[in-house]
Amino acid sequence: MISFKQAKDMFKMQRDAKRVKKELKNIHVEAEAQGVKVIVAADQEIVGIEIAPDVPHDQIGPRLKDALNRAMKKVQVISAEKMQPIMEGMGMGTGQ
Numbered sequence: 001m002i003s004f005k006q007a008k009d010m011f012k013m014q015r016d017a018k019r020v021k022k023e024l025k026n027i028h029v030e031a032e033a034q035g036v037k038v039i040v041a042a043d044q045e046i047v048g049i050e051i052a053p054d055v056p057h058d059q060i061g062p063r064l065k066d067a068l069n070r071a072m073k074k075v076q077v078i079s080a081e082k083m084q085p086i087m088e089g090m091g092m093g094t095g096q
Contacts, residue, residue: 013086020082027078031070036063040071042078 002010027042035052046068051060 016086017083020086024075024079024082027075029071029074029078031067031074033063033066033070034059036060036067038064038067038071040068040075042075042082044072044075044079 021043024042025045028039028047029042030037030039032038035055037050038046039048041047049064051064055063
C-alpha cells in the first residue's frame, strides 16, 4: 500500500516533470549543415527549417538530415540535464 508521503512525493515529481516539459518547449537549439539550418525545441519539436537558395536540390535531404541529427543530439543533452533532478528524486540517478 502506498503511504501518504509516497503519494505526496509522486505528485510533486509529476508536477516537477510537467514544469520541466513546459520549460523545454521554450528552449530552442539551432544546427546548420552547409546552408540548411534547423531550429528544434528542447522538447524535440521542430520549430523551423531554413534552406539557402543556393543549396543544390539533390543535397537538401542529406544536409537536412545532418542538421536535424545535430540539433536532436543537443536537445537530448539539454533535456537530460533538466530532467536529472527529477530522476534522482525518483531514485533513478544517472550514475554520474
